[in-house]
Amino acid sequence: MTDKAIADYAVIGDTCTTALIARDGSLDWLCWPRHDGPAVFLALLDSERGGACRLVLDGLTEITRRYLPNTNILETTFVTATGRAVLTDFMPLHRHESVPEEGPDGQAQAQVVRRLACRSGRVSGRWRLRPSFDYARAPTEATTEGETCIRFRGGGDTIRAVCAVPLALRDEEAEGAFALGAGERADLVIAHGEKHGVDGEGLPGAVDDSLADTRAYWEEWSGxxxxxxxxxxxxxxxxxxxxxxxxxxxxxxxxxxxxxxxxxxxxxxxxxxxxxxxxxxxxxxxxxxxxxxxxxxxxxxxxxxxxxxxxxxxxxxxxxxxxxxxxxxxxxxxxxxxxxxxxxxxxxxxxxxxxxxxxxxxxxxxxxxxxxxxxxxxxxxxxxxxxxxxxxxxxxxxxxxxxxxxxxxxxxxxxxxxxxxxxxxxxxxxxxxxxxxxxxxxxxxxxxxxxxxxxxxxxxxxxxxxxxxxxxxxxxxxxxxxxxxxxxxxxxxxxxxxxxxxxxxxxxxxxxxxxxxxxxxxxxxxxxxxxxxxxxxxxxxxxxxxxxxxxxxxxxxxxxxxxxxxxxxxxxxxxxxxxxxxxxxxxxxxxxxxxxxxxxxxxxxxxxxxxxxxxxxxxxxxxxxxx
Structure with missing residues (x-):
C-alpha cells in the first residue's frame, strides 16, 4: 500500500486528542486518551503494521470534502458508479450547561463518530477496523459483544466499535459490509475505555444527537x-x-x-x-x-x-x-x-x-x-x-x-x-x-x-x-x-x-x-x-x-x-x-x-x-x- 501524501489528511478532535482522516476516508492516526498518549491507529507511519479504520466503497469515482462551516466536523462526499454517499466524521464535544471558570469548556466523549449516509442511488462497501495498541507494540485481543459490537483490548487499553450493520471478526479486524439505498445509513462509533456506551439499535438517534450538540459547541466557539x-x-x-x-x-x-x-x-x-x-x-x-x-x-x-x-x-x-x-x-x-x-x-x-x-x-x-x-x-x-x-x-x-x-x-x-x-x-x-x-x-x-x-x-x-x-x-x-x-x-x-x-x-x-x-x-x-x-x-x-x-x-x-x-x-x-x-x-x-x-x-x-x-x-x- 502506498503511503498517502501528508496534505491528504484532515484533522478532527475533542480538545483531548485528535484523529487524522485521509481523503479516502481512512482514519490513520489516533492517540488515546490524550494527544501524547500511545497511538492506537497509526497507518500514517506504517500502512501494514499500523492499525486503521478504513471505508472501502465499491465503484468509487470521485471524492470531495469540506469542514461544516465554523466547525471541526469533517464532511466527505463519495460518488460511486451507482450512487452518492456522505461521511460525517467528528469527535463528540458536547456543551456544558454552564462553562466553569477553569477546566474544559466542553464535555469530550472519548469517541470517534463516523456517520455514513447514502444520499442518492445505491452505495455498497464495507467498514474495516483494526487497532494496533501502543504504537503496534502490544498484541490485540478482540471479542464480539452481539451482532454489531466488537471490543478490542491491548497494552492495557480498550476500544469498542459499534456499528449500524453487523460486524464480523476476521484475524483481529472487524468488517461491516453494507448495501445502502437513498436515506439509509451505516454509522460507526469507536469509543475509548471499558464503559459500555450505546448499542447498535439506538445508534442512529445517538449519533444524530451527538452531531447536533458537537456542531452547536463549535459554532458557538467560532461565534x-x-x-x-x-x-x-x-x-x-x-x-x-x-x-x-x-x-x-x-x-x-x-x-x-x-x-x-x-x-x-x-x-x-x-x-x-x-x-x-x-x-x-x-x-x-x-x-x-x-x-x-x-x-x-x-x-x-x-x-x-x-x-x-x-x-x-x-x-x-x-x-x-x-x-x-x-x-x-x-x-x-x-x-x-x-x-x-x-x-x-x-x-x-x-x-x-x-x-x-x-x-x-x-x-x-x-x-x-x-x-x-x-x-x-x-x-x-x-x-x-x-x-x-x-x-x-x-x-x-x-x-x-x-x-x-x-x-x-x-x-x-x-x-x-x-x-x-x-x-x-x-x-x-x-x-x-x-x-x-x-x-x-x-x-x-x-x-x-x-x-x-x-x-x-x-x-x-x-x-x-x-x-x-x-x-x-x-x-x-x-x-x-x-x-x-x-x-x-x-x-x-x-x-x-x-x-x-x-x-x-x-x-x-x-x-x-x-x-x-x-x-x-x-x-x-x-x-x-x-x-x-x-x-x-x-x-x-x-x-x-x-x-x-x-x-x-x-x-x-x-x-x-x-x-x-x-x-x-x-x-x-x-x-x-x-x-x-x-x-x-x-x-x-x-x-x-x-x-x-x-x-x-x-x-x-x-x-x-x-x-x-x-x-x-x-x-x-x-x-x-x-x-
Whole structure:
C-alpha cells in the first residue's frame, strides 16, 4: 500500500486528542486518551503494521470534502458508479450547561463518530477496523459483544466499535459490509475505555444527537471570534485548528498532532511534536487573545501554574501534558511514512538550553494582560510580581550566555542573535507590564529602570555583534557567516527597525540564499543531521510581515495569498513544504504555522488601515478530485 501524501489528511478532535482522516476516508492516526498518549491507529507511519479504520466503497469515482462551516466536523462526499454517499466524521464535544471558570469548556466523549449516509442511488462497501495498541507494540485481543459490537483490548487499553450493520471478526479486524439505498445509513462509533456506551439499535438517534450538540459547541466557539477583517475564513480555520491542539483537562497546547513525520526526504529528522513547547504555546495563546479568545489564554496560564510551581523560576523549554517529557526513543519496528525512519517518540530537545523562551512568555503574558485590561483572575494576579521577577532575572543571567537557539540544532551552543533579540523583547514587555501599574506593585521604579538599562545594552550589543559585513546581513550568531531566517522574526517584534538599511539588506540576502521562490529555508548549513530538510513554512510568512512593516504592502499581500494556496484543500498546513515538489513535510497540523497565518492576515488588514501592529498582536466547497 502506498503511503498517502501528508496534505491528504484532515484533522478532527475533542480538545483531548485528535484523529487524522485521509481523503479516502481512512482514519490513520489516533492517540488515546490524550494527544501524547500511545497511538492506537497509526497507518500514517506504517500502512501494514499500523492499525486503521478504513471505508472501502465499491465503484468509487470521485471524492470531495469540506469542514461544516465554523466547525471541526469533517464532511466527505463519495460518488460511486451507482450512487452518492456522505461521511460525517467528528469527535463528540458536547456543551456544558454552564462553562466553569477553569477546566474544559466542553464535555469530550472519548469517541470517534463516523456517520455514513447514502444520499442518492445505491452505495455498497464495507467498514474495516483494526487497532494496533501502543504504537503496534502490544498484541490485540478482540471479542464480539452481539451482532454489531466488537471490543478490542491491548497494552492495557480498550476500544469498542459499534456499528449500524453487523460486524464480523476476521484475524483481529472487524468488517461491516453494507448495501445502502437513498436515506439509509451505516454509522460507526469507536469509543475509548471499558464503559459500555450505546448499542447498535439506538445508534442512529445517538449519533444524530451527538452531531447536533458537537456542531452547536463549535459554532458557538467560532461565534466568539472578534476578527472581522480580510481573510476571515482563513483566520477562523486556523483558529479552529489551534483549538484542536489544546488539551482541555490541563490547559496545555501541543505543537502538532503527530509524531514521526519527516522533515527531510530522505533523512532522520522525524520528531515527536505532541508536547507543549513554551515558544509555540505562548504564541498560540497570543493569537487566541487577539481573536477574542481570552479563556484559552487563561487556561494556558493555568497549565503553567500547575506544571511549573516555581512560578517561572524553573521554567522549562517544553512540557508533557502530564508529568515529564519522555526520553526520546525510536520505534524501529515501524517502517515510517514512505519508509523514512526511524520513527521517534519523546523528545531529546527537552534538555536543551534555549533562553529566548523567557522573552516569548513575556510577550504572551503582556498580550493577555492587555486583553483583560490588567484585571486578570486572582490566581494569575496574586503571583504576577513573583513571576515577573523570576522571568526578568532569567533574562539578566542569560544575556551573555550561549544557547542552542530557536531551531534546536543538536550541535554546540552559540551566541544566537535571535535569542539576544528576544531577551530584549522580554525586558521591553516586562517594562510595559510593570509601568501599567501606577502603584508600582509589580516592580519598583528602580527595578524598572534597571530593566530598561539592561535592555538598551542588550539591543546595542546584538546590533553591533550580530551584523556581519561579509555576507551583508544580520546572521545566526555572533561572528558567524551563517544566514538565519529567525532574524526576520525578531523584526516583527520591534527588535530591529524594519526601515533600517541593514534590515532591508538582511531581508534581501535571506531571500537570495535561503529562498526557494516564495518559500524560505530556516538555514543552509551542516546541522549534524541526515538529509536536507524542506522549507519552513512559518519563515515564509515572517517575510510577509517584514515586507508589510517596510511599507511594501502590495508585495506582502501578493506573497501572503500565494502562500495560502500552499495549504491543503481544507486550509491545513504541516511544518514544512518541499520546494521541489510542493508537498507538505513534517508534523501536521502545525500550530506554529497556523499562528503565523492568523497573525499575518491581521497584520495585512492593519497595514491597509495604516495602523501599526506588533507581532503577534492580531486583535483585531472543495474541488472534486479523482478517487
Amino acid at each position: 466568539r471570534c472578534t476578527y472581522e477583517g480580510p481573510y476571515r475564513e482563513t483566520v477562523l480555520r486556523s483558529a479552529l485548528t489551534l483549538k484542536l491542539l489544546t488539551h482541555g483537562p490541563s490547559g496545555g497546547i501541543v505543537a502538532a498532532a503527530t509524531a514521526g513525520l519527516p522533515e527531510a526526504v530522505p533523512g532522520n529528522r522525524n520528531y515527536d511534536y505532541r508536547y507543549v513547547w513554551m515558544r509555540d504555546a505562548s504564541f498560540t495563546v497570543t493569537a487566541f487573545v487577539n481573536l477574542g479568545y481570552q479563556r484559552e489564554a487563561a487556561e494556558f496560564l493555568r497549565f503553567l501554574r500547575e506544571a511549573d510551581t516555581s512560578r517561572g523560576r524553573d521554567l522549562h523549554l517544553m512540557y508533557a501534558l502530564d508529568g515529564a517529557v519522555p526520553e526520546e526513543e525510536f520505534l524501529d519496528h515501524l517502517r515510517g511514512w514512505r519508509g523514512i525512519g526511524p520513527v521517534g517518540i519523546g523528545n531529546a530537545a527537552a534538555d536543551q538550553e534555549q533562553y529566548d523562551i523567557y522573552g516569548e512568555f513575556l510577550v504572551a503574558l503582556h498580550g493577555y494582560l492587555e486583553a483583560v485590561e490588567y484585571d486578570p483572575p486572582v490566581k494569575v494576579n496574586d503571583h504576577l510580581p513573583e513571576a515577573l521577577g523570576h522571568l526578568t532575572d532569567h533574562i539578566l543571567r542569560a544575556r551573555h550566555a550561549a544557547d542552542h537557539g530557536l531551531w534546536e540544532m543538536r550541535t554546540e551552543k552559540r551566541q544566537s542573535v535571535h535569542t539576544k533579540a528576544m531577551l530584549w523583547v522580554g525586558l521591553d514587555r516586562a517594562v510595559q507590564i510593570a509601568r501599567a501599574d501606577p502603584k508600582h506593585r509589580l516592580a519598583s521604579p528602580d527595578t524598572i529602570a534597571g530593566w530598561e538599562r539592561a535592555a538598551a545594552e542588550i539591543r546595542a550589543e546584538y546590533h553591533a555583534r550580530g551584523w556581519n559585513a561579509a555576507p551583508g546581513a544580520y546572521t545566526m550568531a555572533y561572528e558567524s557567516d551563517d544566514l538565519d531566517a529567525a532574524v526576520l522574526r525578531t523584526v516583527l517584534f520591534g527588535a530591529f527597525d524594519p526601515h533600517d538599511p541593514r534590515v532591508a539588506k538582511t531581508l534581501e540576502r535571506v531571500g537570495e540564499e535561503l529562498g526557494a521562490g516564495d518559500l524560505i529555508y530556516r538555514y543552509r548549513m551542516d546541522d549534524g543531521l541526515e538529509g536536507d530538510e524542506a522549507t519552513f513554512t512559518a519563515c515564509s510568512f515572517w517575510r510577509v510581515g517584514c515586507l508589510a512593516l517596510a511599507g511594501r504592502n502590495d508585495e506582502a499581500t501578493a506573497l501572503f495569498e500565494r502562500l495560502l494556496s500552499r495549504g491543503n484543500d481544507l486550509g491545513l498546513f504541516a511544518e514544512e513544504i518541499d520546494a521541489e515538489t510542493g508537498e507538505q513535510r513534517g508534523n501536521v497540523p502545525q500550530g506554529f504555522t497556523h499562528m503565523a497565518v492568523i497573525n499575518h492576515a491581521v497584520r495585512l488588514a492593519a497595514a491597509d488601515r495604516e495602523t501599526p501592529t506588533d507581532e503577534p498582536d492580531c486583535r483585531a466547497e472543495a474541488d472534486a478530485v479523482p478517487a
